[in-house]
Amino acid sequence: MANPLPNLSRDSLDDLFTTQEQRDDEKLERVNVLQIDEIDNFTDHPYKVRDDAKMDELVDSIENYGIMVPCIVRPKDNGRYEMIAGHRRKHAALRAGITQLPCIVRKLSDDEATILMVDSNSQREQLLPSEKAFAYKMRLDAMKRQAGRPVKKNGAPVEHHFSGMKSRDILSEQVGESKEQVRRYIRLTDLIPELLECVDNSVEKPEDKDALRMALRPAVELSYLTPENQRVVLEFMKSSLTTPSHAQTILLRKMQDDHSFTPQAVFELLQQEKPNQKERVSLSIDKFNRYFPPNTSAKDIEKGIFRALDFYMEAKMRSKGEKEIDRSK
Structure with a gap:
């Protein structure tokens, strides 16, 4: 006797007994509330977390409205979590006396985590040269590892093509810096x-x-x-x-x-x-026009100024000599 039910997969059965809204909701990443003391900073995090005016503003915002954007973390083998995006929010929360953070927990490889960490910080208003240096190097090395190519110190000269573009071209485009400028920043890591x-x-x-x-x-x-x-x-x-x-x-x-x-x-x-250490004095030629006939060229005015200075110095030396003679009498 033939089976009256069609051969349905698990996904097909889910489609029969759930709505499209429920299925879409299942695909969304969940926001989990984690204890801050369970979250470690990203290993070799290249960005500084500074207690400046911007941080004070973030602390005030968290105290008044809470943390509006969840952090992104990844699970570690020891049961803890590693921060990928949200180091400033974590620091501000601690300053505000908050012990929990809303977080999206995402399973990422080391290279995926590095790229996401750099990308999440690349739009900050002011990045220091040292921050760009180590961030660009970390991201470039991660891109090369993802492409299965060897990594050479400072990202040169080993190159590869990915979607028709070299890794440094891709990085340059993504961070909004020229290839040469990216190279310069990465060189700073050797200082x-x-x-x-x-x-x-x-x-x-x-x-x-x-x-x-x-x-x-x-x-x-x-x-x-x-x-x-x-x-x-x-x-x-x-x-x-x-x-x-x-x-x-x-x-x-x-x-x-x-x-x-x-x-x-x-x-x-x-x-x-x-x-650039030599002192320079810049004077507008217009200031001297009243001392010379109309239509005198700038070059002739300059000559006249030096003649006047020479005359002044000669007169000063004569006066000094006459005073010394008077004192000797």
Whole structure:
């Protein structure tokens, strides 16, 4: 006797006895309430959680309205959880005296977690160079591992194609930086921490007037120096309260390649006055027009000013000489 019921799969039976709304709801990720002390920070999290004005605003918002956007965590083998997105919310909640967090628990591989962690922070208003440096490197390495390619230090020169694009092209597009700028930031991961802090200071602008600040490009050149040689440069910077120019850092790198890098050679190079350290006085030529006939050219006005200064200095020297003669009588 034939079976009167069709051969239905489990999914087909679910379709018979549930509504479309129920089936759609089953696909949604659940928000779980977790104890904060069960959630560990992301391993080697590259972003700083700062107690600044923005954090104060977040604390106030949580105290008044609660946590509006759930964090994203992944389960760990030991029964705890690892934070993927929500480190600032976690810190603000602790400051507000809250011990639980609404979280989406998502099973992710290490590389998936890294990519999501970087992407969730890439739209923050102000990222420090050090944050971009380590975040971009972590994401690029994860992308390469996902593609099954070997990872080489600083993401170069090993490349691969993914959907017709290289990993660095994809990263550049996603973070809104040129490929060359991404490369520069990743190079910063080879700086010693003290020099990397100088690069961050150029963005944070600390109140300490003696805090050293260094631009991105000179820092990139210094990243090619060995840690020992970087410390030699750092010692000069700390003693002189100055930072090397881009041109000087290029020479420092060449000195290392030529095996002529010594503390004395570094001192002699870096003590030279940089163009941006020389004081300049800019005066509008209009201020001197009333001292010259109409339609006098700027060049003739400049000559006239120097002649007047020469005359003034000669008169001053004559007056000084006459006073010395009078005193000797």
